Amino acid sequence: MSRVDLALLRDVFEAAGEPPYRAGQVWEWAARGAASYAAMTNVPAALRARLAAEVPFSTLDVEREERARDGTAKTLFRTRDGHPVEAVLMRYRDGRRSLCLSSQSGCPLTCTFCATGQMAFGRNLSASEILDQALHFRRIEAVDHAVFMGMGEPMLNLDAVVDAARLLADVGITNRRATVSTVGWLPGLRRFVDEVTEPIRLALSLHAPTDELRSELMPVNVRYPLADVLAECTRYFELRRRKVFVEYVMLGGVNDRVDQARALAALLDPKVFKVNLIPYNPTGMYAGSTRKAIAAFKDVLDAARLPATVRLTRGRDIAAACGQLAADPRPRARTHASA
Numbered sequence: 001m002s003r004v005d006l007a008l009l010r011d012v013f014e015a016a017g018e019p020p021y022r023a024g025q026v027w028e029w030a031a032r033g034a035a036s037y038a039a040m041t042n043v044p045a046a047l048r049a050r051l052a053a054e055v056p057f058s059t060l061d062v063e064r065e066e067r068a069r070d071g072t073a074k075t076l077f078r079t080r081d082g083h084p085v086e087a088v089l090m091r092y093r094d095g096r097r098s099l100c101l102s103s104q105s106g107c108p109l110t111c112t113f114c115a116t117g118q119m120a121f122g123r124n125l126s127a128s129e130i131l132d133q134a135l136h137f138r139r140i141e142a143v144d145h146a147v148f149m150g151m152g153e154p155m156l157n158l159d160a161v162v163d164a165a166r167l168l169a170d171v172g173i174t175n176r177r178a179t180v181s182t183v184g185w186l187p188g189l190r191r192f193v194d195e196v197t198e199p200i201r202l203a204l205s206l207h208a209p210t211d212e213l214r215s216e217l218m219p220v221n222v223r224y225p226l227a228d229v230l231a232e233c234t235r236y237f238e239l240r241r242r243k244v245f246v247e248y249v250m251l252g253g254v255n256d257r258v259d260q261a262r263a264l265a266a267l268l269d270p271k272v273f274k275v276n277l278i279p280y281n282p283t284g285m286y287a288g289s290t291r292k293a294i295a296a297f298k299d300v301l302d303a304a305r306l307p308a309t310v311r312l313t314r315g316r317d318i319a320a321a322c323g324q325l326a327a328d329p330r331p332r333a334r335t336h337a338s339a
């Protein structure tokens, strides 16, 4: 239930001769994790029954839920027209509850290290379909952060992403605690910088310090080269005074050498960027960097005073970690052991 459905709700209320504030009442319940219309006790019972019959409670059906040893939960949803969508709830020891949301079913870009890029692209998700991922987890527990780092490229579906991010504030996730991650899709990124006034954070998936290597890993770089993308990120910083997170997935022998760390440090202004080194989650294509290589890489960034952290890996055992969302419909447990 979300914005689009809110419009539908208003129609139903109008037809029923109900006052307009009812729609707000219903949204408030949904945003606070109500499990159904039946739970909305300040809404007249007859109206609740009518809503249950006429307005689906969610735009998504839950197909499968998995829970990792570290507490991470992953849900596979289906849209009404049958497209798979995955989202993840990450639980941290300090109490933080962070959602990883999808903006598309699949992804049309073909980054070589990412499982989502290898599955078929479905379509953009609507704002409701994005928000309904969050509401699903909100019904399980209170949530306070969200990253648009699930399936898809948010800058290809910017309006729906921003509409959803605005409404997430009612769900408990303020704009400052919402982060949109991009490969550097310039048309969307430019609009994000120029038109979005909410203090939503920006993350850039960089992964290489040169155009040559980046184009190999991320074909999108041929179209929108590094210098242009970084200039746009700098503009974001100048307008908002918020640092841009740089994601850098550590691929053994590919982008993890010390000279590449130096090149990265030379490329990024420490005033503007903060680097997050991501241990590679296996998708079949590469070997992850060793711990030693990651530490040596980080040492170079530290020496250059470029802020850098190593991302905590979550949910790897249920393929819920970065780059592993592929909506594989097969159960991972071996149910048909062969003789």
Ligand code: SAH
Residues within 6 Å of the ligand: 113, 114, 115, 148, 149, 150, 151, 152, 153, 154, 181, 182, 183, 203, 204, 205, 247, 249, 278, 279, 280, 281, 282, 283, 322, 323, 324
């Ligand atoms: N399309 C957007 C949003 C997805 S974010 C973007 O790419 O920014 C998903 C993040 O996980 C990206 O930084 C992506 O590069 C990273 N990633 C993809 N595959 C990965 C893998 N196998 N291991 C670790 N990180 C990966």
